[in-house]
Amino acid sequence: MSVTLSSMSGVFKEDSVNLMASDNRSKYGWRSQISVWWIGAAAVCLGFLLLFVILGVVAHNSRTIGHQDSKCLTLIYSLTIDRNTLRDERDQLKINSSNLTKEMEVLQSQYNAMAVSRDNLQEEIHRLNLSRTDKPCYQGWKSFRDKCYYFSPTGVTKTWESSRKDCKERRADLVIITTTEELDFVSRTYEITWIGLSDKEQENKWKWVDGTNLLSDEFWQKGEPNNNNNEDCAEVSRTAKKFNDVPCARTFSWVCED
Ligand SMILES: [Ca+2]
Numbered sequence: 689m690s691v692t693l694s695s696m697s698g699v700f701k702e703d704s705v706n707l708m709a710s711d712n713r714s715k716y717g718w719r720s721q722i723s724v725w726w727i728g729a730a731a732v733c734l735g736f737l738l739l740f741v742i743l744g745v746v747a748h749n750s751r752t753i754g755h756q757d758s759k760c761l762t763l764i765y766s767l768t769i770d771r772n773t774l775r776d777e778r779d780q781l782k783i784n785s786s787n788l789t790k791e792m793e794v795l796q797s798q799y800n801a802m803a804v805s806r807d808n809l810q811e812e813i814h815r816l817n818l819s820r821t822d823k824p825c826y827q828g829w830k831s832f833r834d835k836c837y838y839f840s841p842t843g844v845t846k847t848w849e850s851s852r853k854d855c856k857e858r859r860a861d862l863v864i865i866t867t868t869e870e871l872d873f874v875s876r877t878y879e880i881t882w883i884g885l886s887d888k889e890q891e892n893k894w895k896w897v898d899g900t901n902l903l904s905d906e907f908w909q910k911g912e913p914n915n916n917n918n919e920d921c922a923e924v925s926r927t928a929k930k931f932n933d934v935p936c937a938r939t940f941s942w943v944c945e946d
């Protein structure tokens with residue numbers, strides 16, 4: 689009986705202890721659940737806040753990237769236009785360069801031709817200078833170009849035939865004038881000078897003393913030869929520096945040519 693009571697007492701104590709423990713668990717469980725709830729709520733809030741922050745950053749970056757993409761496209765378009773413009777300018781420069789090259793080749797060809805012509809002219813000038821070298825002449829004769837000339841003594845005059853005879857005695861003949869320079873050289877000394885030209889053999893068929901025909905009328909004075917009073921011999925005057933036919937019997941100075 690006492691054991692039973694003790695046992696019962698023990699059961700009672702044990703139940704009391706369990707009841708107290710249960711009471712305590714109930715008290716502390718509510719506090720724990722509230723704490724968990726607050727922590728969970730805070731975590732959720734933090735989660736949402738973090739999500740909003742991430743979404744904001746993403747949206748901002750998207751706008752920035754979009755803006756940068758637009759600027760890049762504009763820059764690419766501008767660079768493409770510049771590249772095309774540079775290509776056009778390069779092509780035009782190639783065309784200009786080609787044209788300039790052709791013009792340079794033409795100019796070079798013309799220059800070469802002119803250089804050849806210049807060299808030929810220089811050779812001709814050199815040859816003419818050599819031919820202009822005065823010929824050595826006997827004493828009393830004058831040298832002009834490659835010929836020698838004898839001028840009759842001052843104050844002495846002869847007919848055309850006598851003048852020619854004098855020249856032949858000097859192994860020469862009356863002067864034959866073939867150039868303007870020779871005409872000027874011969875005519876400058878005396879007022880009137882006999883030259884080796886006549887139409888004694890056939891009227892108006894003027895021949896030089898070497899038998900050659902007068903080839904040009906350029907040296908006659910205006911209106912000459914007029915054969916006035918049978919003029920068959922030619923003279924040159926210092927003032928006119930041109931030919932004139934006069935009677936052969938007149939007397940003038942004379943010039944011989946060797
Ligand atoms: Ca001559």
Ligand SMILES: [Ca+2]
Pocket residue numbers: 887891892915918919920921933
């Ligand atoms: Ca005549």
Ligand SMILES: [Ca+2]
Pocket residue numbers: 912913914915916919932933934
């Ligand atoms: Ca005359």
